[in-house]
Amino acid sequence: MRSAEPFRRVAGVLLPLFSMRSSASWGIGEFRDLRPFSGWMREAGLSLLQLLPINEMAADQNSPYSALSSAALDPLFISPDAIGAFARAGGLDALPRDAREALDAARHAPHVDFTAVRAAKRAAFELAWDGSAAALQDEAFAAFREREQYWLDDYALFRAIAEDDGPDWDNWPEGVRDRSPEALDDARGMLRERVDFFSWLQWIADVQWAEARAAAADHGVDVFGDLPFMVNADSADVWARPGDFMLDASVGTPPDPFSATGQDWGVPVYRWPAIAAGDFEWLQKRGRRAAALFDGFRVDHLVGFYRTFVRTPGRAPYFLPGEEHAQIAQGERIMRLFLDTGASITAEDLGTVPDAVRASLSRLGLPGYRILRWERRWHDEGHPFIDPADWPAVAVATSGTHDTESLATWWEQSTGEERRMLLGETAPASFTPAVRDALLASLYRSPSNLLLLPFQDLFGWHDRINTPATVGAGNWRWVLPWPVDRLGAIPVAAERARALRDLARETGRF
Numbered sequence: 001m002r003s004a005e006p007f008r009r010v011a012g013v014l015l016p017l018f019s020m021r022s023s024a025s026w027g028i029g030e031f032r033d034l035r036p037f038s039g040w041m042r043e044a045g046l047s048l049l050q051l052l053p054i055n056e057m058a059a060d061q062n063s064p065y066s067a068l069s070s071a072a073l074d075p076l077f078i079s080p081d082a083i084g085a086f087a088r089a090g091g092l093d094a095l096p097r098d099a100r101e102a103l104d105a106a107r108h109a110p111h112v113d114f115t116a117v118r119a120a121k122r123a124a125f126e127l128a129w130d131g132s133a134a135a136l137q138d139e140a141f142a143a144f145r146e147r148e149q150y151w152l153d154d155y156a157l158f159r160a161i162a163e164d165d166g167p168d169w170d171n172w173p174e175g176v177r178d179r180s181p182e183a184l185d186d187a188r189g190m191l192r193e194r195v196d197f198f199s200w201l202q203w204i205a206d207v208q209w210a211e212a213r214a215a216a217a218d219h220g221v222d223v224f225g226d227l228p229f230m231v232n233a234d235s236a237d238v239w240a241r242p243g244d245f246m247l248d249a250s251v252g253t254p255p256d257p258f259s260a261t262g263q264d265w266g267v268p269v270y271r272w273p274a275i276a277a278g279d280f281e282w283l284q285k286r287g288r289r290a291a292a293l294f295d296g297f298r299v300d301h302l303v304g305f306y307r308t309f310v311r312t313p314g315r316a317p318y319f320l321p322g323e324e325h326a327q328i329a330q331g332e333r334i335m336r337l338f339l340d341t342g343a344s345i346t347a348e349d350l351g352t353v354p355d356a357v358r359a360s361l362s363r364l365g366l367p368g369y370r371i372l373r374w375e376r377r378w379h380d381e382g383h384p385f386i387d388p389a390d391w392p393a394v395a396v397a398t399s400g401t402h403d404t405e406s407l408a409t410w411w412e413q414s415t416g417e418e419r420r421m422l423l424g425e426t427a428p429a430s431f432t433p434a435v436r437d438a439l440l441a442s443l444y445r446s447p448s449n450l451l452l453l454p455f456q457d458l459f460g461w462h463d464r465i466n467t468p469a470t471v472g473a474g475n476w477r478w479v480l481p482w483p484v485d486r487l488g489a490i491p492v493a494a495e496r497a498r499a500l501r502d503l504a505r506e507t508g509r510f
Contacts, residue, residue: 002339003365006394007449011500011509012048012224013041014402015455016064016465017077018112018476023483026124027106027117030079031208034223035215036485042219043488044497045504049216050224050298050452052402052465058167058232062114062476063466065228065300068167068235069158071151071289073205076117080124083204089131099123111477129197136196144203150285151236152199158236160194161187169239179240209293224346225294227286227338229301230267238268241282246271249312251304256352262309262317263469269310272320272330280337287338296344299335302368303353306331306360328360335364346396346450350374362394367450370395372443373410385421388446397448399439399457402465407457409464411435436460437499444507451509455480459496 020029020037034049041049055067056074080086092100103120106113135141145152158169165172175183188195216223230251231237238245246269253263275282290297299305307319307327321327338345347361349368361368375386391397399407408431411419419427423438440458443451456463466475487493504510 002336003363004339004345004367006365007344007367009449009509010047010222011045011444011451011504011507012050012222012453013044013046013455013458014050014398014452015480016052016402016476016478017054018064019455019465019479020484021112021479022485024079024081024485026080026103026120027109028076028112028114029479029484031077031205031212032079032082032215033484034212035219036487038216038219038221040484040487040493040497041221043494043501044458045501045510047220047510048222048224048450048452051226053226053228053300055228055231058234059118061232062112064226064476067228067231069151069155070228070231070235070237070286071148072155072202072236073209073293075125075201075205076114076121078121078125078201078205078208080121080128082208083124083128085132085135086124086128089127094127095120095123111474111479114477125201129200132200135200135203140207141200141203144206145199148202148206151289152202154240155202155236156195156198157184157188157191158239159198160191163194164191167234169234222295222344224344225290225297227290227297227299229304230265230270233266233268237282244271244275244278244282245269246310249310252309252311252317254309254317254352259469264311269308269320272308276330276333280334283334284337287341287343290338291341291343294343296346297338298346298348299338299366300348302331302347302349302361303351303357305334306357307354324354324356327354328356331357332360332364335360335366339364348401350401365394367394367396367448369401370397370446370448371401371404372399372407372439373404373414382417382421385418388442388448391446391448393447393449395448396450396452397443397446398452398454399443400454402454403468405464406454406462407431407439408436408460408462411439431460433460441503444503444509458500459492 017029020033021027022033022036025033038049053064053067054074054077055064056069056072057064057066058068099120102116106116106120109116161172161176169177176187213223233247249269251265251267251269255262307321309317310320311317321330345366347366347368349358349361358368370391372388375391376383377386388397411431412429416429419429423435428435443453463478465478482490482493501510
């Protein structure tokens with residue numbers, strides 16, 4: 001059984017790509033914005049950047065976990081200004097008035113205005129495509145299409161058909177819905193121009209992403225992705241591989257201390273026996289794609305790969321597989337496939353996770369998460385906190401995730417006893433800079449090799465990225481208060497960088 005390679009001792013930051021917009025970006029963080037942000041990270045002694053998924057989202061979604069493709073990059077992160085064909089076609093001045101108005105709205109919004117961003121960029125991409133006839137003869141484009149054919153052909157055709165027949169593939173004409181070879185060939189012929197367009201857009205994304213990765217590497221920053229557990233039912237993957245999914249059931253989570261009813265995510269369930277019979281081919285491909293895009297990746301909802309909580313109308317929820325020995329065998333097989341890609345891997349092992357799964361992670365050498373507020377001796381009186389000094393080396397030490405409230409908010413909502421357990425009898429109720437720095441220092445000093453902190457917690461802000469089990473205007477839209485290309489000129493950002501670098505040096509993380 002292959003185990004994960006040990007991680008070196010580093011400090012890193014969690015920040016969604018959409019949050020790191022620059023003064024040049026179109027209202028949302030873009031691939032090219034990794035260059036200035038990773039420069040600030042270097043100054044702060046941070047050498048690992050954890051992103052949320054950057055897979056393409058459906059047009060009506062803004063959650064990075066609602067993907068219409070497990071492989072396609074979201075064109076929202078492309079910088080139109082950096083496309084040569086866009087400039088040749090006239091650039092901004094050639095955009096329709098409504099697109100220029102959408103761009104202005106996106107750039108001035110205090111958060112990510114996905115509707116405005118999509119409108120402005122789609123107009124820009126169509127304009128650039130009109131001026132890119134030579135792309136079809138470009139050898140680099142042809143090489144990209146050949147290299148990524150295993151997912152790109154189905155994805156581009158899916159996107160082209162959806163333009164005419166809507167995103168719900170189950171309502172498409174019978175031939176393309178059921179993937180009749182003759183119907184698919186006919187569709188490729190009739191929609192060739194749109195198939196080429198969506199393939200070209202993915203090539204542009206691939207080129208810009210590669211440039212961003214190289215810029216981060218120049219600053220000594222490793223970029224980690226996030227491999228979502230599942231994709232949407234209305235996705236290119238489910239349309240292309242319907243036999244791998246239970247379309248009459250949905251993935252959820254069982255009740256736990258944070259949700260009395262559990263959760264229903266509304267996404268289809270893996271048909272595990274069929275997938276296992278094919279030696280987990282699709283998951284192998286997903287792992288290889290993630291390893292090609294990132295230096296490493298976080299396995300989202302780790303426990304779901306061992307046992308999936310299935311919700312089916314008219315039937316009590318159940319786990320699949322149902323027997324523990326089968327769960328462990330399946331989970332370890334999938335984790336070994338991910339490890340065999342050569343990428344570094346972390347495991348999101350939060351929520352209700354059986355002891356047998358945690359033991360499996362230990363055998364595999366996969367680091368799970370240790371979150372300050374939840375690392376407690378729950379069976380002891382008073383539930384005392386476990387000192388970060390006692391956390392394991394093979395772990396991701398952190399103050400929170402994209403789904404938790406900020407450290408500042410949690411502190412101010414905690415009981416006096418909880419605050420005293422962490423910082424002693426004089427611990428104040430307010431989240432002062434001194435409190436922030438004391439808690440961060442305790443995390444930096446932990447033995448855990450990986451330290452990964454939400455950007456908000458580095459500064460002691462109250463902002464949050466998402467509130468689970470809610471559909472709210474504030475979810476998945478937060479952006480930094482300053483353009484990332486100006487961080488070095490912002491006094492508070494420069495001060496934080498110096499303080500964090502000193503702390504990283506003191507604790508052997510730099």
